[in-house]
Amino acid sequence: MxxxxxxxxxxxxxxxxxxxxxxxxxxxxxxxxxxxxxxxxxxxxxxxxxxxxxxxxxxxxxxxxxxxxxxxxxxxxxxxxxxxxxxxPRDRVLEMDEVRRVYVGADLLGYPFGGFIKMLLLTAQRRTEVAEMRWEQINLDAAVWVIPSESAKSGRPHLVPLSALAVRLLRSVPRLGDYVWTSDGNSPISGFAKLKQRLDAFLAASGGALQPWVLHDLRRTAATHMVRLGVTETIVGRVLNHAVQGVTATVYALHSYAPEKREALDRWAADVQREMEGCSPLSISGSAHPR
CATH class of the missing domain: 1.10.150.130 (Tyrosine recombinase, N-terminal domain)
Known part of the structure; x- marks a missing residue:
C-alpha cells in the first residue's frame, strides 16, 4: 500500500x-x-x-x-x-419523519452501532471518518472534533464543530479504548452492511420501514436539510469538507468558517431534536408531531 x-x-x-x-x-x-x-x-x-x-x-x-x-x-x-x-448516482434524501425513525431505531441498536448512526446524522461526515473517530481527536469542553489529514478523504485536517446534542451523545458512551466506536476496544467498528440490515430489521419490525436507502444518504440528508434551514451551500460545503475549485490549500486553514459551520450544525441538531420531541424509544412508526 x-x-x-x-x-x-x-x-x-x-x-x-x-x-x-x-x-x-x-x-x-x-x-x-x-x-x-x-x-x-x-x-x-x-x-x-x-x-x-x-x-x-x-x-x-x-x-x-x-x-x-x-x-x-x-x-x-x-x-x-x-x-x-x-x-x-444517488439523490436519496430522508424526510424528517424518516430521520426520526432512523434516530430512534439507532437507540435499539445500542452501543457502538447506534451512537455511530446518530453521529453520522449529526455531523454529516463520511462513514469511515466517523467510524474511525478517536477520543484524542475530540475536545468535549470546546465541542470540536478535528479529523486529522491522514484520516480525512480530502487529505486536509478538518474541524467539525459539535452540537450540544452530539456532545451529549459522546459524553454518554463508554470509553473502551482509543476509538469512540469500537466493539473490542482495539479497533474501529466495521461490518456496515450487516449493521444496516439490523437497523432495517428493527425499523420493519416496528412498523417504520423506510424506502430503500444507504448509510451515505445520511450525509446527503443532513446537508440538504441544512440548506432548507437557511444555511448557504458554501457553508454546507465547508461542513462536508468538500474541495472548492481554485482555492489553494493555504486558504483551508483549520479554523476557517468555524463559526459558520457551528451555526449550521447547531441548526441541524436543533431540527433533529424538534423532530424527536415527544417521541418514545418504542415509537418508530407514525409522526412525532405535525410539521
Whole structure:
C-alpha cells in the first residue's frame, strides 16, 4: 500500500482499511502467482454492500497491476472481471419523519452501532471518518472534533464543530479504548452492511420501514436539510469538507468558517431534536408531531 496507494491517492488510509477487512483475511497467506480469476471473483462476490464490491475490485486490480509492473506475476487475474454492481448516482434524501425513525431505531441498536448512526446524522461526515473517530481527536469542553489529514478523504485536517446534542451523545458512551466506536476496544467498528440490515430489521419490525436507502444518504440528508434551514451551500460545503475549485490549500486553514459551520450544525441538531420531541424509544412508526 505504501508503494501503490499512498503516493497517488489521498484516500490511501481507506484503501488500506479495505485491504485489511476484505482481502488479507482471504489472501494474506497466498502467493500472488497462485491467485486465479476464480479467486478474484469469489472474493468480490463475498463482499456485501452497494458500492463496496466495486471499490474492492478496483483496489485488487490496482495492486495486481503493480505486481505485473514489478514482474512478480505475468498477468493480472482481475482484468477480465466485470464490476458486480451498477452504480447509479444517488439523490436519496430522508424526510424528517424518516430521520426520526432512523434516530430512534439507532437507540435499539445500542452501543457502538447506534451512537455511530446518530453521529453520522449529526455531523454529516463520511462513514469511515466517523467510524474511525478517536477520543484524542475530540475536545468535549470546546465541542470540536478535528479529523486529522491522514484520516480525512480530502487529505486536509478538518474541524467539525459539535452540537450540544452530539456532545451529549459522546459524553454518554463508554470509553473502551482509543476509538469512540469500537466493539473490542482495539479497533474501529466495521461490518456496515450487516449493521444496516439490523437497523432495517428493527425499523420493519416496528412498523417504520423506510424506502430503500444507504448509510451515505445520511450525509446527503443532513446537508440538504441544512440548506432548507437557511444555511448557504458554501457553508454546507465547508461542513462536508468538500474541495472548492481554485482555492489553494493555504486558504483551508483549520479554523476557517468555524463559526459558520457551528451555526449550521447547531441548526441541524436543533431540527433533529424538534423532530424527536415527544417521541418514545418504542415509537418508530407514525409522526412525532405535525410539521
Amino acid at each position: 505504501d508503494k501503490v496507494a499512498k503516493p497517488n491517492n489521498r484516500s490511501w488510509q481507506l484503501q488500506k482499511r479495505r485491504l485489511e477487512i476484505h482481502v488479507l483475511p482471504k489472501w494474506g497467506d497466498r502467493k500472488l502467482d497462485t491467485i486465479r480469476r476464480a479467486d478474484v471473483r469469489e472474493l468480490i462476490e463475498s463482499i456485501e454492500g452497494e458500492v463496496s464490491p466495486n471499490r474492492n475490485l478496483t483496489l485488487v486490480r490496482t495492486l495486481l497491476r503493480y505486481a505485473v509492473s514489478r514482474d512478480w506475476i505475468e498477468a493480472s487475474p482481475a482484468e477480465a472481471i466485470a464490476k458486480p454492481k451498477i452504480e447509479n
